[in-house]
Amino acid sequence: xxxxxxxxxxxxxxxxxxxxxSDGAGVKLNRVIGTQQxxxxxxxxxxxxxxxxxxxxxxxxxxxxxxxxxxxxxYMLAGRMRHGDNHGHSGLMxxxxxxxMTAGRGIVHSEMPEQEDGLMAGFQLWINLPARDKMTAPRYxxxxxxxxxxxxxxxxxxxxxxxxxxxxxxxxxxxxxxxPLYQDISLAANxxxxxxxxxxxxAFIYVFEGGVNAGPESARHAVxxxxxxxxxxxxxxxxxxxxxxxxxxxxxxxxLREPVARYGPFVxxxxxxxxxxxxDYRAGRF
Ligand code: FE
Numbered sequence: 544x545x546x547x548x549x550x551x552x553x554x555x556x557x558x559x560x561x562x563x564x565s566d567g568a569g570v571k572l573n574r575v576i577g578t579q580q581x582x583x584x585x586x587x588x589x590x591x592x593x594x595x596x597x598x599x600x601x602x603x604x605x606x607x608x609x610x611x612x613x614x615x616x617x618y619m620l621a622g623r624m625r626h627g628d629n630h631g632h633s634g635l636m637x638x639x640x641x642x643x644m645t646a647g648r649g650i651v652h653s654e655m656p657e658q659e660d661g662l663m664a665g666f667q668l669w670i671n672l673p674a675r676d677k678m679t680a681p682r683y684x685x686x687x688x689x690x691x692x693x694x695x696x697x698x699x700x701x702x703x704x705x706x707x708x709x710x711x712x713x714x715x716x717x718x719x720x721x722x723p724l725y726q727d728i729s730l731a732a733n734x735x736x737x738x739x740x741x742x743x744x745x746a747f748i749y750v751f752e753g754g755v756n757a758g759p760e761s762a763r764h765a766v767x768x769x770x771x772x773x774x775x776x777x778x779x780x781x782x783x784x785x786x787x788x789x790x791x792x793x794x795x796x797x798x799l800r801e802p803v804a805r806y807g808p809f810v811x812x813x814x815x816x817x818x819x820x821x822x823d824y825r826a827g828r829f
Contacts (some may be wrong), residue, residue, distance in 0.1 A: 553746065553759075555774060556774065558770055558771070585798040586671040587747075590749065591668075596663075607652070607653045614719070616725070617654070618705065623635060624636045624656055624657060625654075625655050629651040629652070630681065641716075644683050649823065684715070692714065694709050696738075698734065699734035701728075705726065707722075723795065723796045724795040736781075738779060744797055750768050750772075751768060755789045
């Protein structure tokens with residue numbers, strides 16, 4: 544495919560359907576990044592969608608587990624999740640809230656549904672940290688739905704701005720090395736929207752309601768519900784919703800271009816650092 548477009552409109556370079564997986568204590572997920580077919584999209588290491596109104600799919604949650612060397616971003620669409628860590632930080636996430644956790648040198652936490660029935664839906668994204676920040680102190684940025692700007696970006700286009708800039712507004716997440724853009728975009732039926740995406744960034748969309756056509760007019764790709772479209776170079780993305788409208792995540796970040804050594808919940812640059820992470824975890828140094 545010719546990926547050069549003189550207007551710098553980002554093309555779709557790859558269409559991916561997630562894989563049904565089970566993680567934590569048996570939570571059913573649609574894993575979109577972090578699979579064999581898509582191990583990562585630098586700096587993004589994992590993207591999971593959880594969406595079920597069957598309690599057995601989520602009720603056992605994610606009991607105590609460690610993280611080191613990256614960030615986890617949880618964005619809740621429906622339901623409630625209780626989290627708590629070994630440093631005494633805890634809280635409740637409800638619909639529309641976001642938790643941006645920089646695990647840094649290490650946390651041990653649990654993420655447990657606080658409901659016995661009803662719909663539980665949302666996303667967890669893992670973003671890598673640059674080598675210089677992997678052993679930074681853990682940090683949380685947590686915001687309820689009311690603290691996330693809702694931008695009327697164009698007629699029929701509403702954007703929840705979690706991270707990055709749009710139309711002179713700025714999402715609440717700050718001070719992240721990969722300078723992320725994280726937008727939840729709702730498109731009314733048949734509306735078009737041109738989304739700015741910094742040309743320096745790696746970017747993708749994930750459609751979770753309806754469907755869109757994405758990319759420059761000369762090379763449009765249909766992206767359906769539960770599909771990710773990885774984007775090529777450019778400074779904006781053209782979207783055209785279908786007759787059902789669409790809702791999607793637009794996520795972008797600066798690639799790190801550093802070696803990745805990964806084992807489960809530890810993501811470092813070398814195998815030696817992975818061994819150290821295990822040793823530190825076992826010795827209670829998280
Ligand atoms: Fe976790």
